[in-house]
Amino acid sequence: MSRGRSISEIIGIINKYDSFLITSHINPDGDAIGSQFALKSLLEQKKKRVTVVNAEPVPSAYGFLGKWICPGELKQKPDFEVAIILDSSNLSRLPEVVLSLLLDKILVNIDHHISNEKFGRLNWVDPEASAVGEMIYRLYGKMDCKISRDGALALYVAILTDTGLFRYTNTDSTTHDIASELLKIGIDPHWVAERIYGVNTLASMKLLALALSTIKVSDNGRIGWLCVRSDMLKKTGASFQDTGDFVNYARSIRGLEVAIFFSETETKDEIKISFRSKGKTDVNAIAKNFQGGGHPQASGCRIKGKLDEVIPMVIAEVQKALR
């Protein structure tokens, strides 16, 4: 389906129906969060009834964008005609409590993952888009809708975070053109970055210090890893949520091909693992071997076992997969 046809079909659906539910994947990132709020803003301008529903509340770093509804807060099943699912490559990325709301509804799938399984009645999937936020920005243009300040803020957050501050391979001149337009609507890039990236705590910095002291690189210099043990959390007062970007410290080491972050979890004897590849090695395939998944350059899984057993076993698997 050509991009032009998909977007005009989406517009057809929006014009035809009156009531919409918007949702996205578990552990929502900045693009999932921002694009939901931006689409809500657009639909409300068009006088539609809109409910945004996700299993968990808006993560605190993104609280400035607003609130959505969690299933537990619903007094009755929401009444709507069309469910729009954003940034989700397949339906198994939606939690069951949300999925159960979507039965017998028209499903519209808007996403930019190349692995998208086209699960909707209508599927607008554009792997060329830097973020789903960029697709929603285009939708504003095609529908001749003015972007409000709140809408611009949500779109900016989506694009900023999914391009890693305009530096990942999905960034091109169009990304900057859009950012320029959004800033003109009144977005303060420093204010936004402070809210999303300037929210470390003294405890999380102490935890990072301990985690970095565990960094190791394989003899061939191609694999780097670090870990967090439960006792480090106790010692520093930090939490598992503080370890979200730790894998990138290993990834930043020159010459590495694959970076890995291991952490003990609340679940006894289960190790959470994040993989990052600098491009050649497909870490999605590696994670799949352990019943995990993700993208070719960023993936994750969980493995039963103790840290001292799991680390050498995983390193050995990665060594075999190196290209």
Next chain:
Amino acid sequence: MSRGRSISEIIGIINKYDSFLITSHINPDGDAIGSQFALKSLLEQKKKRVTVVNAEPVPSAYGFLGKWICPGELKQKPDFEVAIILDSSNLSRLPEVVLSLLLDKILVNIDHHISNEKFGRLNWVDPEASAVGEMIYRLYGKMDCKISRDGALALYVAILTDTGLFRYTNTDSTTHDIASELLKIGIDPHWVAERIYGVNTLASMKLLALALSTIKVSDNGRIGWLCVRSDMLKKTGASFQDTGDFVNYARSIRGLEVAIFFSETETKDEIKISFRSKGKTDVNAIAKNFQGGGHPQASGCRIKGKLDEVIPMVIAEVQKALR
């Protein structure tokens, strides 16, 4: 002097003379490095003779931009009419070995520091510019010069690094418009970011771990600091150059207003200090009290003394300056 008049006077000088020396401050950052190479490229297009001279070689992370000449490599004193000094708020930021080359020459000062001391015969100082690279970009436009791929790469590096990946307060829609234009000339933002930000070593990560273990926050939660001692360098095998962004780890702590990084230096009993403000407190003014300088939100200085004496003295000064 209005911006319009300054830039046209710069163009007048470029048109009038044939031979130029370009230089910038010690410990050159991405803007100092990028804007020098971008200006060299512009002047060479105009068939000028150009020598770029700096006391130290191009830092390895920026080696992809090219090479300049160090005074030790000069067989004779370079012969030129005009010296263009970039990104330097005063002449004391130039090392003596470079200053000695500039005697009796026409000095042109192009800078965006609000603290610039207008030391040139001609001074084009624009504190509104995100980077000196943005000013050189404007110069290309005003001189109707096509930007080569090498020129675009140098300009992109200048703007990318001085805006902290398009997130500091100096970023506005114009910054993104320029980035968009530069990307169209063939710049790959991911390739550039990997070269500048993906070049840590195992040693530098070990040093970061030790530095982060020193992080402290003042009782009122408004000042955060960390330090590097010479013995940490010995222990890890890292170097002073590896500490360039350490201050930002303190800066990222939620609720802080001022972040400070202290490090012992090769010069015995001299402490190098970097200040960052989140906006309210003018750290340029603080650094000036210690014969340093910079921007209101990012500045530095050097103080004679031992780490244990200098830290409490500086913290006390910052406490007084808090807004």
